[in-house]
Amino acid sequence: MNTEAYNYPHFDLPGESKALEDFPGFPLRPGERAPEGVLEQLDEEELNLSSLWKKGPAILEFGSLT
Amino acid sequence: MDEMAERWADRAVSSVFIYTREAHPGEHYPHHDSMSRKREHARAFHDLTGLRRPLLVDSLDGKVHRAWGLMPNMTWIVAQGGLVVYKGAWTGPEDIEECLQQWLKGWQERRQRPQAPFYTERLSWRARDEEAFNDGLRRAGQRALDEFYETLPAHHPDRAGRSKEKGQ
Known part of the structure; x- marks a missing residue:
């Protein structure tokens, strides 16, 4: 999936429904190690995902305005 | 989710919102064609919702979103040290809090009495x-x-x- 396909301009299925259907079988699940990643804060400073669970548990909610 | 996050903040629980692609792009908030547009939408989301948790913006190609399963409004809990303990296809604050409570109870008690985590799956409710x-x-x-x-x-x-x- 390239950047254009990821940022689809129109909501349609089956692309979206596939993600919904596949989620239970998605290999990341409880008991696995959380993958590292880099995110940007609102001030555009970078933050390593793993810094969130260094001192305690982390709750990660994903979403968008729409 | 903000209220719940605040209830647990003094227990060293960090709670964040990760900004992904637009799930339902429209005329006012179209799909992201640049990182600056993604940042702009993330700031608008922050202002419109009055979000009280840190907002983190994923890369334009959704590297983090893809690595965690691409659901539009999913929630995960990661234990201290990096073990995944909760995978929620959607976001149900009550379910999340219940899991967090249960996990931290075991985490604290594990030194007093032997116990081991086990894998489970279930369906839950969200409003x-x-x-x-x-x-x-x-x-x-x-x-x-x-x-x-x-x-x-x-x-x-x-x-x-x-x-x-x-x-x-």
Whole structure:
């Protein structure tokens, strides 16, 4: 999936429904190690995902305005 | 989710919102064609919702979103040290809090009495507010609303009403 396909301009299925259907079988699940990643804060400073669970548990909610 | 996050903040629980692609792009908030547009939408989301948790923006190609399963409004809990303990296809604050409570109880008690974590799966409930959802689509633009009901006509309020009358 390239950047254009990821940022689809129109909501349609089956692309979206596939993600919904596949989620239970998605290999990341409880008991696995959380993958590292880099995110940007609102001030555009970078933050390593793993810094969130260094001192305690982390709750990660994903979403968008729409 | 903000209230729940605040209840647990003094227990060293960090809670964040990760900004992904637009799930239902519309005229007002189209799909992201640049990182600056993504940042702009993330800031708008922050201001419109009054979010009280840190907002983190994913890369334009959604590297983090893809690595965690691509669901539009999923929630995960990661234990201290990096073990995944909760995978939620959607975001249900009560379910999340219940898991967090249970996990931290075991985490604290593990030194007093031997115990081991085990894998489980279940279905849970989340509140569904159709009006708020439609308002969200309208905020994105009429196109977002039209495309949602064109793609998923069974979810249309009129159609759902008719089905009930027919006893389906």
